[in-house]
Amino acid sequence: MTIKAQRGTKDILPEESTTWQWIRKQAQNVFQNAGFGEISTPIFEATELFNRGVGDSTDIVNKEMYTFCVGGADKNASSITLRPENTAGVVRAYIEHNLNRISPPQKFWYFAPMFRYERPQAGRQRQFHQVGVEMFGASEPAADAEIILSAVELLNSLGLNNLSVELNTLGCKNCKNDYREAIKEVIKPYLPDMCDDCKMRFEKNPLRMLDCKNEACQKIFEKEEVKKVILKDYICNDCKEHFDELIKYLDSLNINYKINKMLVRGLDYYNRTVFEIKSESLGSQSAVCGGGRYDGLVEMLGGSPTPAIGFAMGVERLCALIDKKEPEKLDYYIVSTNTAEAIKLARKLRKMNKKVDYDFQGKKFSKQLEKASKIANFALILGDDEIEQKFYSVKNLSTGEQVKVSDINKL
RNA sequence: GCGGGUGUCGCCAAGUGGUUAAGGCCCCGGAUUGUGGUUCCGGUAUUCGUGGGUUCGAUCCCCACCACCCGCCCCA
Numbered sequence: 001m002t003i004k005a006q007r008g009t010k011d012i013l014p015e016e017s018t019t020w021q022w023i024r025k026q027a028q029n030v031f032q033n034a035g036f037g038e039i040s041t042p043i044f045e046a047t048e049l050f051n052r053g054v055g056d057s058t059d060i061v062n063k064e065m066y067t068f069c070v071g072g073a074d075k076n077a078s079s080i081t082l083r084p085e086n087t088a089g090v091v092r093a094y095i096e097h098n099l100n101r102i103s104p105p106q107k108f109w110y111f112a113p114m115f116r117y118e119r120p121q122a123g124r125q126r127q128f129h130q131v132g133v134e135m136f137g138a139s140e141p142a143a144d145a146e147i148i149l150s151a152v153e154l155l156n157s158l159g160l161n162n163l164s165v166e167l168n169t170l171g172c173k174n175c176k177n178d179y180r181e182a183i184k185e186v187i188k189p190y191l192p193d194m195c196d197d198c199k200m201r202f203e204k205n206p207l208r209m210l211d212c213k214n215e216a217c218q219k220i221f222e223k224e225e226v227k228k229v230i231l232k233d234y235i236c237n238d239c240k241e242h243f244d245e246l247i248k249y250l251d252s253l254n255i256n257y258k259i260n261k262m263l264v265r266g267l268d269y270y271n272r273t274v275f276e277i278k279s280e281s282l283g284s285q286s287a288v289c290g291g292g293r294y295d296g297l298v299e300m301l302g303g304s305p306t307p308a309i310g311f312a313m314g315v316e317r318l319c320a321l322i323d324k325k326e327p328e329k330l331d332y333y334i335v336s337t338n339t340a341e342a343i344k345l346a347r348k349l350r351k352m353n354k355k356v357d358y359d360f361q362g363k364k365f366s367k368q369l370e371k372a373s374k375i376a377n378f379a380l381i382l383g384d385d386e387i388e389q390k391f392y393s394v395k396n397l398s399t400g401e402q403v404k405v406s407d408i409n410k411l
Numbered sequence: 412g413c414g415g416g417u418g419u420c421g422c423c424a425a426g427u428g429g430u431u432a433a434g435g436c437c438c439c440g441g442a443u444u445g446u447g448g449u450u451c452c453g454g455u456a457u458u459c460g461u462g463g464g465u466u467c468g469a470u471c472c473c474c475a476c477c478a479c480c481c482g483c484c485c486c487a
Contacts (some may be wrong), residue, residue, distance in 0.1 A: 004477095004478080007478070007479095008479090014457085058485090059484075059485050059486080060485080060486075063412080063485090064485080064486090084486095085486095085487085092453070114487080115428095116486080116487095118484095118485075118486080119413095119485095120414080120479080120480095121479090121480070121481070121482085122479095122480070122481080123487085124485090124486075124487085128487070129487090131487095132485060132487085160458090197484075212484095214483095238479090254483090265486090266485065266486060267461090267486090268447070276487095283481080284481085284482065284483085284484095285486075287486065287487055288487070290486075290487060291486070309487095312487055313487060314486085314487030315485060315487080316487080318487090335446080335447095337445075348480080364438090364443095364444070364445095365444080365445045365446070366443065366445080366447070367440090367447090368446095368447090368448065369445090369446055369447040369448095370446095370447045370448080371447085373447040373448050374447085374448080379446080379447080381445080381446075383445055384445085385445080393445095395446075395447090397448080398448095400446095400447090400448090402446080
């Protein structure tokens with residue numbers, strides 16, 4: 001039996017890697033132009049970080065974590081977990097390195113693998129990659145706009161212009177509570193008719209009921225008195241103002257968005273602004289980007305109270321939406337019957353920062369040229385005549401035109 | 412975790428309970444021992460996801476497992 005890649009993981013081969021490199025480069029441009037610095041945190045963290053950070057009531061923590069006990073019977077045995085998302089780790093690093101000493105806002109971006117033990121399907125793997133940003137120390141609505149803008153800018157730079165942003169506000173500590181209680185109150189009589197998941201959500205995280213796709217549950221949300229509660233603004237004045245201002249910014253930036261009162265999101269740490277960017281063409285795994293504000297998280301993980309906001313995009317899902325990038329061709333393929341000369345020439349040209357390859361297996365001239373035509377823009381012919389008379393024959397492989405060059409620096 | 416579908420070469424695929432498992436692309440070699448992308452010729456699966464079972468005999472029938480796909484759940 002040969003060994004295969006683990007379920008839900010895959011190899012990124014050079015062919016596909018071209019597209020990945022491109023995405024990463026676009027992200028780097030867009031984010032660094034906007035003042036984000038790259039941050040890389042370890043792929044595993046103390047399990048407790050996610051339990052506390054992501055939240056005990058989330059599916060991610062309850063059933064999707066890759067958790068290991070290391071240290072065995074040792075007294076120092078500890079539980080570690082492969083990160084299922086990156087926000088908790090970045091917050092941990094922010095606190096650990098006192099990054100609040102930098103004058104706020106502190107802005108970070110990342111491109112990194114994540115791990116969730118889920119049933120794989122299209123657009124969903126056990127090891128997948130997220131590209132995203134986190135920003136600390138700014139509570140202003142303009143910060144929200146800036147974050148959403150950078151998400152949109154990245155998507156645009158990838159050629160994805162038709163995705164719409166869904167937007168909602170969950171309110172702050174105070175009004176979120178009122179809202180939650182009001183929902184529970186009005187739903188309570190119908191609870192027996194709801195699905196098992198919602199019965200559990202009712203206790204643990206009632207707002208999550210709203211994005212249940214179960215028909216019976218949806219019908220309950222359609223009921224007049226329930227709808228009234230959902231649509232009634234429980235949001236406090238501060239939160240409302242925050243949201244209204246954000247919208248003004250988005251309008252002035254001509255960013256398309258749709259307000260979706262049912263948008264809740266699955267991670268516990270969110271408050272106020274939450275948003276999602278979806279694509280029609282991804283089947284059921286339609287979310288390309290998700291994010292929001294998490295003003296309480298830094299404090300909850302032991303830092304000083306610090307407002308924060310961020311988002312993450314699924315790189316594999318982005319890949320599915322954009323056209324494949326062709327790998328760049330070599331500048332030169334050296335066609336030669338003299339390997340010793342070819343190798344020296346290749347070295348020289350590579351030092352001149354040219355992309356160069358050559359044959360060192362003694363293949364026939366015509367085979368070398370054939371190879372050249374597949375992978376390079378020019379064939380650099382270095383045969384006995386050339387070596388003897390000290391020149392190079394340079395053949396343009398798309399036009400067939402061939403010229404003699406005596407000085408290699410003039411290539 | 413639940414429901415459904417699929418599984419023949421790197422890729423796309425035909426195929427049948429019975430001696431050697433079509434074809435195309437890609438790849439390799441030759442025609443063309445210093446001029447490619449066209450053409451022509453030739454080569455590449457002891458094997459049909461894996462393991463059992465039924466059978467004189469199974470790629471094709473049955474069972475289990477695995478992987479992938481679609482939906483649910485969840486999320487990026």
